[in-house]
Structure formats: C-alpha cells, structure tokens
Amino acid sequence: MTAAIAIDGLEVIFDRFRALKGVSLEVRSGESFGLVGESGSGKSTLLRAIAGLAPVASGSITVNGKKLGPRRDKAFYREVQMVFQDPYGSLHPRQTVDRLLQEPLAIHGFADGEKRIQRALDEVGLGSGFRFRYSHQLSGGQRQRVAIARALILEPSILLLDEPTSALDASVQAEVLNLLEEVRRRRKLTFLMVSHDLAIVTHMCERLMVMQGGEAVENLTAAQLVAHRVTEDYTRNLLRASEGFVRTA
Amino acid sequence: MSAETIQSRRDWLLSERPASRMQARLGRAYVAWRRFSANRLAFLGLLIIIALLVVAALAGVLAPYSPTFGDLKGSRLLAPSAEHWFGTDDLGRDILSRILYGSRWTLYVVILVAIIAAPIGLLVGTVAGYAGGWIDAILMRITDIFLAFPKLILALAFVAALGPGIENAVLAIAITSWPPYARIARAETLTVRNSDYIKAVQLMGASPFRIVLRHIMPLCISSLIIRVTLDMAGIILTAAGLGFLGLGAQPPLPEWGTMIASGRRFVLDQWWVAGAPGFAILIVSLGFNLLGDGLRDALDPRSGDQ
Amino acid sequence: MSTQSKGTLLDVDDLRVTFPTRTGLIEAVRGVSFSLGRERLGIVGESGSGKSQTGRAIMGLTPPQARISANKLAFDGIDLLAASPRERRALRGKRIAMILQDPKYSLDPVMSIGRQIVETLRTHEKVGKAEARDRALAMLEAVQIRDPARVFDLHPHEVSGGMGQRAMIAMMLIAGPEMMIADEPTSALDVTVQLDVLGILDRLVSERGMGLIFISHDLRLVSSFCDRVIVMYAGKVVEQLKASELGRAQHPYTRGLLNCMPRIGFERHPLPVLDRKPEWAA
Numbered sequence: 048m049t050a051a052i053a054i055d056g057l058e059v060i061f062d063r064f065r066a067l068k069g070v071s072l073e074v075r076s077g078e079s080f081g082l083v084g085e086s087g088s089g090k091s092t093l094l095r096a097i098a099g100l101a102p103v104a105s106g107s108i109t110v111n112g113k114k115l116g117p118r119r120d121k122a123f124y125r126e127v128q129m130v131f132q133d134p135y136g137s138l139h140p141r142q143t144v145d146r147l148l149q150e151p152l153a154i155h156g157f158a159d160g161e162k163r164i165q166r167a168l169d170e171v172g173l174g175s176g177f178r179f180r181y182s183h184q185l186s187g188g189q190r191q192r193v194a195i196a197r198a199l200i201l202e203p204s205i206l207l208l209d210e211p212t213s214a215l216d217a218s219v220q221a222e223v224l225n226l227l228e229e230v231r232r233r234r235k236l237t238f239l240m241v242s243h244d245l246a247i248v249t250h251m252c253e254r255l256m257v258m259q260g261g262e263a264v265e266n267l268t269a270a271q272l273v274a275h276r277v278t279e280d281y282t283r284n285l286l287r288a289s290e291g292f293v294r295t296a
Numbered sequence: 297m298s299a300e301t302i303q304s305r306r307d308w309l310l311s312e313r314p315a316s317r318m319q320a321r322l323g324r325a326y327v328a329w330r331r332f333s334a335n336r337l338a339f340l341g342l343l344i345i346i347a348l349l350v351v352a353a354l355a356g357v358l359a360p361y362s363p364t365f366g367d368l369k370g371s372r373l374l375a376p377s378a379e380h381w382f383g384t385d386d387l388g389r390d391i392l393s394r395i396l397y398g399s400r401w402t403l404y405v406v407i408l409v410a411i412i413a414a415p416i417g418l419l420v421g422t423v424a425g426y427a428g429g430w431i432d433a434i435l436m437r438i439t440d441i442f443l444a445f446p447k448l449i450l451a452l453a454f455v456a457a458l459g460p461g462i463e464n465a466v467l468a469i470a471i472t473s474w475p476p477y478a479r480i481a482r483a484e485t486l487t488v489r490n491s492d493y494i495k496a497v498q499l500m501g502a503s504p505f506r507i508v509l510r511h512i513m514p515l516c517i518s519s520l521i522i523r524v525t526l527d528m529a530g531i532i533l534t535a536a537g538l539g540f541l542g543l544g545a546q547p548p549l550p551e552w553g554t555m556i557a558s559g560r561r562f563v564l565d566q567w568w569v570a571g572a573p574g575f576a577i578l579i580v581s582l583g584f585n586l587l588g589d590g591l592r593d594a595l596d597p598r599s600g601d602q
Numbered sequence: 603m604s605t606q607s608k609g610t611l612l613d614v615d616d617l618r619v620t621f622p623t624r625t626g627l628i629e630a631v632r633g634v635s636f637s638l639g640r641e642r643l644g645i646v647g648e649s650g651s652g653k654s655q656t657g658r659a660i661m662g663l664t665p666p667q668a669r670i671s672a673n674k675l676a677f678d679g680i681d682l683l684a685a686s687p688r689e690r691r692a693l694r695g696k697r698i699a700m701i702l703q704d705p706k707y708s709l710d711p712v713m714s715i716g717r718q719i720v721e722t723l724r725t726h727e728k729v730g731k732a733e734a735r736d737r738a739l740a741m742l743e744a745v746q747i748r749d750p751a752r753v754f755d756l757h758p759h760e761v762s763g764g765m766g767q768r769a770m771i772a773m774m775l776i777a778g779p780e781m782m783i784a785d786e787p788t789s790a791l792d793v794t795v796q797l798d799v800l801g802i803l804d805r806l807v808s809e810r811g812m813g814l815i816f817i818s819h820d821l822r823l824v825s826s827f828c829d830r831v832i833v834m835y836a837g838k839v840v841e842q843l844k845a846s847e848l849g850r851a852q853h854p855y856t857r858g859l860l861n862c863m864p865r866i867g868f869e870r871h872p873l874p875v876l877d878r879k880p881e882w883a884a
Contacts, residue, residue: 085792086763098499124501137492141514143320150510151500179314181324187649197496216648216819218876221862225872243793250864250873273867288793289866291826292800 049112051076051205051237052097057106059089059096066092068261069106076111076204079231079238081252081269083245083285089261090241091132094207097239098129110205121155128198132210134190138182144168144193145178151201167196171226188219192226199230206231208240212247224251245289249273257282331594338590344583352399361390363397363550373566383568385559387548391572394550398573401551402580405466405535406528412470414524417477422508422516424478425485436482442475447530448537455543462551465544469534473527480523484516518595525588529581536577552577611781611813612638612660615674619655622667630655630668632837638781642807642814644824644845646859647834653817656834657783660815661700662690677781696726699774703786705766709758715769716742716754719776726777741772745802764795768802775806781813789818800827821848821859833859836883855882 052074059067067089074080082090095101097108099119108115111126131137138147148167152160168174171192182190191211198206211227212220228251231238242248248255249269257264257279265279277283287293310327314320333339351358361380366372366388374384382391424435442450454468488494489512497511536553538544540560545551547558552573559570619631631652636643647653658664660675662682675682677698682690694700702708710718719738723729729737735754742750745768758766767787774782784803788796804827807814818824824831825848833841833856841853851857858876 085794100495100498119501121501124499129496129499131492131496133492137496139493139497139511143314143317145317145320150497150502154500154502154506176313179317179320180312181320184312194496197500201500217821217859218648218862218878221864221873221875224864225875228872246864246866249866250869284794286866288797291822292797292804293826294804 049076050074050109051078051111052239053109054093054097055107055109057093057096057108058104059092059101060104061102066101066261067096070258070261070263071106072256072263074237074239077235077237078254079240079252081248081255082239082241082258083243083248083255084258084264085243085285087260088258090258091209092261093258094129094209094239094241098127098207099123124203125155125201126203127205127207128201128203129207129209130191130194130198130211133214134187134194135182135214137194138185138190140182143179143181144173144185147182147193147197148200151197155201163200167200170199170230171196186219187215188222191215191219191223195223195226195230199234202234203236205237205239208238210242211240213243220247227251245272245285257285328594332590335590335593337586338593341583341586341588341590344579345587348399348403348580348583351396352403355396355400359390359393359396361393363389363394364548365389373562373569375566376568382572383566385555385569386562391555391568394555395552395573395576398550398552398555398576399580401462401545401549402532402535402577405462405469406531406584408466409470409473409531410524410528412467413474414477414520416470417474417479418481418513418516418520420474421478421481421483422485422512425482426489426504426508426512432482435478439475439478442472443479445472447472448534451534451538452541452543455538460543460546462545462549465535465538468538469531472534473531476527477520477523480519481516484519485512488512488515518591522588522592522595525584525591528584528588532577532581532584610637610639611678612815613674613676614638614656614660615672617656617659617672617675618670619652619659619664620669620671621665622669629837631659634834634837634839636832636839636842638813638815640811640813641830642804642816642828644816644818644828644831645834646818646821646824646831648819648859650836651834652837653819653834654785657700657785657815657817661698661783662694663700695722695774695779696777697780699777699779699782701767701770701774701782701784701787704790705763705770706758708770709766709773711758714755714757715761715773719769719773722773723776738772738776741776742769744775744806745769745772746798747772762795763791764799767791767799771799771803771806775810778810779812781815782807783815783817785817786819787816788823789820796823821856822863838883840882853882854879 050073052072054070054072056069056071057067058065058069070089070093082093084090092101096103103117110123115123145164148164149160152163157163164178165175168178173189173192173196177185177189185193208227212223215223224247230236238251240248240251249272252269254266254268255272256266259281264281265277267277271277275286277286308319309323311319311323314323366384368388371380371384371388373386374380376383380390380392382395384390420435420439424432450472451468454471455464458464458467494507494511497507535544536556539551539553540557542557545554547554555573556570559573563570614637615635617631617634618629621628621630634652634656645653645656655664659670660682664670670683672683677693680693709715716738719741720734723734723737739750739754742753747753747765747768753761753765753769761769787803788799791799816824816828825845828845831843831845831848832839833853835855841851841856843851848860851860855876861874862876864873
C-alpha cells in the first residue's frame with residue numbers, strides 16, 4: 048500500500064523557536080492516524096506544516112507520492128483539507144453557510160454548485176434549513192458540521208483534523224465523531240487527527256504517535272495502547288492521567 | 297397594512313431559518329436597523345442628514361431669492377426679518393437662500409471626499425495588513441508621511457500647488473484624509489488575518505487577491521463606514537476652513553466656509569452674516585457625528601450576534 | 603475558623619437567575635436547590651446548563667441586569683440576597699473564594715504574582731508588609747511551587763498555565779476562606795498538569811476543612827474528585843448522587859452523558875449519542 052502522507056525529518060522554526068525537531072511519520076492510504084500530545088508538543092504544528100500554514104525549515108513532506116514544495120498549488124487543496132479546532136473561529140462571521148460552501152466551489156471552478164452544496168449539507172446531517180444561516184445562528188456542533196461539509200465539498204482524499212471536538216460538549220462530541228467515522232467509511236478517506244485526549248484517538252485511529260516538546264516519543268497501534276503495552280514513561284503518564292483523578296492520601 | 301401582516305413580515309425577517317440568500321441578507325439588515333433606530337440620538341442624526349439631502353435636492357424650490365445676486369441698493373446687511381429670515385449679507389444677498397444652495401456644495405465635498413479617500417485607505421490598509429513584510433513597511437511609511445503633517449496645513453500646501461477652487465479643495469482633503477482609514481483597515485486586517493476562518497479560505501486554495509477582496513474587506517468596511525461618518529464633520533470643517541482662508545470655494549459660490557470668511561468683517565455688528573452659515577455647519581456636523589455613533593453600535597462587527 | 607465545624611455551610615433553595623434580552627426573559631437557572639457542608643460537591647452540566655451561573659450567583663458576580671431570586675440563599679446563616687454590596691464584598695475573598703478557568707484572565711497582568719497575593723491578604727487582614735510577604739511565600743510553597751521566591755516576583759504572563767493556576771489558588775486561599783467555588787479550574791490545562799493542580803486543591807481543601815463547589819463539564823473527572831455530584835440540565839438539577847454511585851445513575855441524561863464519551867478499552871462504533879427529551883427541561 049502506498050503512503051498517503053510521508054514526512055521525513057521535518058523541522059519547523061518560528062522566529063527562533065524550534066516547534067518541530069526532525070519528526071518523521073508515514074500515514075498509509077485509507078488509514079486513520081492519530082497525533083497525541085500536550086500543548087507545545089508540536090502536534091498541531093505538524094498538521095499545519097502539511098497544510099502549508101507553518102514555515103518548514105528542513106525535511107520533506109510527500110502527499111500521495113508527490114513531494115511538496117514551499118508553495119501549495121490548487122491541486123493539493125483538492126487532495127488535502129482540514130477541520131479546525133475552534134468551530135467559533137473557523138467560520139467567517141459575515142457569511143452564510145451557503146456562501147461558505149460556495150467559496151471553495153467558486154475557487155476551483157465547479158459548475159454544479161447548487162447540487163454539491165445540497166449534497167454536502169445532507170451528508171453532514173444539516174439539511175437545507177441551515178443553508179442561509181449565519182454562523183452566529185448555529186450551535187457549536189452545527190458549526191463543526193458546516194466546517195466538515197466545507198472540507199468535504201472539494202472531495203479530498205485526506206482530511207487533517209485539528210482537535211475537531213475539543214471545544215464541544217461531550218454529547219455533541221459523540222455526534223461529530225460518529226459523523227467523521229461515517230464519512231471516512233463512505234468516502235474511504237485518510238485521516239490525520241490531532242488530539243490531547245487518548246480516549247478519542249484510540250477510538251478514532253488505528254495507529255498513533257505520541258509527541259512531546261516537538262519530538263516523537265513513540266509510535267503505537269491503538270491495540271497496544273488499549274493493552275497498556277507502552278514503552279515510554281511519558282505515554283504511561285498520559286494514560287494514567289486520562290483515567291481521571293486518583294486520591295493518593 | 298394590518299398589524300398581522302406587519303407581524304408576519306417581521307417574523308419573516310427575523311427567521312432563524314432563512315429560506316433564501318435574500319431573506320438572510322434582509323434579516324441581517326433589519327436587525328442592524330432595529331439596533332440603530334433604538335438609539336434616539338442616532339436617529340436624530342439620521343434625520344438631520346436626510347434633511348440635508350432634501351434641502352440640497354430642492355434648494356431651487358425652497359430658496360426664496362437668488363443665492364448669487366442681491367439687491368445692492370436697498371437690502372445690504374439687513375437684520376433677520378420676515379422677508380429675509382437669516383438677514384442679508386454685504387452684497388444684499390439673502391443668507392437663507394445662500395445657505396440652502398450651500399448645502400449642495402457641502403454634500404458635494406463630503407461625498408466626493410468619502411468616495412475618493414475611503415477606498416484608497418481600505419485598499420492600502422488591507423493589502424499592507426495582509427501582505428506584511430516589505431509591502432506593509434513601504435505602504436505604512438507612506439501613510440506615516442501623510443499622517444505626520446497637520447491635515448489643514450497639508451491640504452493648504454496641495455491647494456497652493458493645484459490652485460484654489462472647490463474641486464482642488466476636495467482633492468486636497470481627500471489626499472490628506474485617507475491615511476487614518478488605511479491605519480484602521482490595517483489594524484482590522486491584522487486581527488483577522490491569522491484567524492482560522494481566513495486560514496480555512498487559504499486552504500481552499502484562494503489567491504491572496506481573492507482573500508483580501510472577498511473575505512477581509514467586508515470585515516473592515518463597517519468600521520470604516522463608522523469612521524468616515526464620524527470624520528464627515530471634520531471634512532466639512534476643513535472645507536470650510538479652506539473656504540475661509542480663500543483657498544476653497546471662490547466667491548460668489550455660496551459655500552458655507554467662504555460665507556463665514558466674508559462675514560467675518562461684520563461679525564460684531566452684523567453677527568448673522570457669519571453666524572447663520574456657522575450654525576448650519578454646526579448642525580450638519582452634529583448630525584454626522586450622531587449618525588456615526590449610532591452606526592458604531594449598529595454595525596460593530598464584534599456585536600455580530602442578534 | 604469561626605462557626606460550627608460540622609453542618610451546613612451553604613444553603614440554596616429554589617435559586618433562579620433570569621436575564622432580560624431583546625426577545626424576552628431567559629432563565630439561566632430555574633429553581634436549583636442544594637446544600638453544602640465541608641465537602642467536595644461537583645456541579646456537572648453541558649454548556650447552557652446554568653452551572654456557571656449558579657456559581658456566580660452564589661458568589662455575587664452575576665451581571666447587574668440579571669435578576670436573582672431564591673427562597674433561601676444563605677452562607678453560614680448570612681442571607682446573601684439581603685446582604686449589602688459591602689457585606690458581600692467583605693465575604694468575597696475572605697470567607698468565600700472563587701477560581702476561574704483561565705488564570706490568564708483572572709490575574710492582573712501588570713502586577714507581580716507575589717504582590718497580588720500580598721494585596722489580597724492585606725485587604726482582608728491587618729498584617730504588616732513583612733509578615734504578608736512571608737505568608738504569601740508560604741502559600742506559594744503550599745501550592746507546590748518549587749521556587750516561591752522567584753515566582754513571587756514574576757508577572758502572570760511569565761509563567762505557564764499550570765503555574766498560573768497554582769498562583770491563583772494561592773491567592774484565593776491566602777485569606778483562609780471557608781468555602782471555595784472552582785469554575786472549570788483545570789479545563790485550560792494539560793491533562794498531566796490538571797491532575798497536579800487537582801491534587802493540590804484536594805489536599806488544601808481537606809487540610810483546611812473547606813467546602814468546595816467544583817463546576818465542570820467533565821462528568822468523569824468530577825466523579826473521581828468529588829464526594830457528591832449534582833447534574834444540571836437546562837437550568838435545573840436533574841440528578842443528585844454520591845460520586846461513588848455514579849454507575850447507578852437513574853436519569854437518562856446522566857447515563858447518556860457517561861455513555862457518550864469514548865473510553866480506552868471499550869470499542870463502540872458508533873458511539874451512543876444523547877437523545878435529548880423535551881421533558882428533561884420541563
């Protein structure tokens with residue numbers, strides 16, 4: 048099987064801060080891969096570097112067999128799309144859902160916009176009643192559905208997910224996670240998902256990489272994590288923390 | 297229209313589930329209008345501006361006398377009376393008529409300056425803010441140069457170079473008033489350029505030009521409209537100032553600033569000659585200021601919700 | 603410590619908080635009743651459940667346009683609704699303390715952490731400068747800050763989120779309050795730091811015999827930390843139970859909330875989702 052995303056020795060430097068220190072990674076086509084870590088681990092930076100939103104200092108990123116240069120072309124964005132963490136910040140405050148979904152179609156010159164918007168809204172379970180609403184008329188979960196619809200409307204093969212549910216209530220989170228799994232199954236998508244929550248990553252992903260301070264700590268399968276077969280102390284700490292508070296006294 | 301149809305129309309406008317692009321847009325405008333009209337002072341400002349527009353349009357009908365020809369023999373410097381409500385000036389012209397006609401020139405100046413200066417400021421500011429780097433540095437240093445001079449002095453210099461006249465005064469004011477707009481647009485752009493929704497559009501593969509034009513400019517426009525409206529008073533005063541100094545509108549044009557300048561000589565004995573146009577400037581400036589304040593509350597993007 | 607060591611610290615009966623809006627009245631809290639002893643009480647709910655407004659109403663931090671009513675809202679026998687603003691100010695900080703989610707917003711950015719703690723202490727007690735400083739340093743040590751003397755002189759932006767939240771706890775506990783309201787105190791922190799902060803909070807609360815109201819959206823975390831849990835939905839209490847008996851929760855909302863979270867080692871695809879019934883809010 049070919050690699051959907053292959054990253055080799057990736058370094059990202061903001062000003063003088065090394066956010067990523069030579070990270071390598073391979074995501075197989077059709078796989079769901081998780082990146083886990085705490086704030087400052089570089090997991091979101093890695094995702095943004097792939098999307099072309101972070102300054103790559105050295106190393107290489109290959110997507111579907113094509114090595115990426117410093118600039119992304121339009122064809123890249125038809126292959127790779129992203130869903131952001133904060134549904135309140137990722138939708139333009141002055142645009143209706145309709146306008147938000149139309150924009151990618153207009154940029155890429157699709158003619159059958161009407162049909163595609165309708166289908167995209169149906170796919171994320173919103174229906175046409177939401178089409179002409181502004182984002183402030185939507186709840187957090189609905190906003191995230193719109194963001195997913197926008198990411199899917201160009202029919203990419205790879206979806207980058209940056210903590211897509213961490214700003215949502217638990218019950219809404221379940222709905223959005225189910226939706227993501229469903230579209231992945233239906234469209235045979237490759238997921239690269241960032242989360243600080245081990246439970247979410249093991250639920251969504253087959254393999255995962257634990258990161259800390261801009262470096263990879265270890266690579267695991269979800270099954271290994273479930274069985275607590277981890278080798279690094281840091282991962283063990285994360286696992287323990289995810290089980291809730293334990294009174295020591 | 298019965299109360300029922302009004303109510304159903306209101307429901308249609310405020311619908312949480314608009315059925316068309318049009319309804320969504322109208323609904324948004326209606327919400328802004330409700331917020332605006334709830335502010336009484338702003339409403340007063342709007343009424344003043346509407347009155348100004350009506351007066352300018354109908355000056356020919358409303359004015360009892362000619363604005364440029366007076367009766368030099370019998371009616372020089374008459375005090376306000378039933379025939380001449382605001383009195384007459386040193387050339388025997390009816391001041392009321394001159395003020396009514398003068399509203400056209402005031403509007404002319406204000407509108408032209410807004411049309412020229414606001415788009416320049418918007419373009420410079422958004423491009424500088426979005427591009428960053430050396431483009432930003434160059435554009436902003438140019439802006440700084442313009443900002444470094446007092447507005448009236450710079451306008452004076454331009455008019456001195458271009459020659460006196462109302463068109464040149466407009467040009468001079470426009471050239472001196474865009475830098476603050478560029479600053480506002482740039483500041484606004486800087487706050488949104490790193491937001492996720494702009495990143496999302498970048499990830500759609502949109503060109504920088506498209507992002508600035510279609511996604512950033514609409515966000516800057518409301519704060520710009522507010523600022524321009526608030527600046528209107530200043531523009532009127534600058535135009536009047538240029539007129540007063542003899543560098544704006546030239547006699548016998550009934551421009552308010554020029555009228556004050558020519559009335560200055562009699563200000564102690566015949567106060568109405570300078571006082572009436574001064575009062576007109578005051579009222580219109582006040583109107584624009586009140587309107588601007590109201591727009592700020594109604595259009596503020598940060599209170600975008602309901 | 604003045605009053606009785608046992609018994610009720612806070613008594614809330616039929617608390618209601620109403621906000622007037624353009625479109626009518628919105629009831630954020632609709633008749634909440636509970637009492638708090640010297641224990642850890644968790645209030646859990648999703649956004650819009652009224653959990654934070656409940657905490658704010660007790661604290662007297664509700665926005666001025668809101669209306670608060672209650673049959674009883676009493677702290678240690680003092681009727682909070684009848685108390686004058688001055689009396690409430692005196693209670694706040696001295697006997698009731700509150701910790702908010704993000705220390706970045708609740709600490710003064712232009713004052714050093716140490717000075718903020720000293721100021722807090724000196725507004726509530728008459729102590730000399732030197733003594734105040736010593737007590738502030740001791741407090742910083744109590745919240746497990748390794749180098750208190752250094753942190754004392756730092757400004758809030760110079761410390762990490764976890765350190766900031768510890769400083770916040772130090773500031774809140776310096777005057778020795780009898781009750782503390784913590785509104786999502788660890789939600790902005792990394793999971794490992796979160797547990798450190800909770801550990802500190804837990805130790806201080808039990809050492810000092812304080813009453814703690816722990817407001818959070820995280821049912822699992824609350825149940826592992828608190829003695830008792832109140833579950834709120836749409837401004838109402840839908841269930842009150844012991845944290846240890848959470849597994850035996852009766853209300854479908856509580857059960858749904860517990861169920862819908864992914865858990866390591868429990869494969870469920872798709873995740874069960876919450877089917878909200880209108881009668882829950884009735």
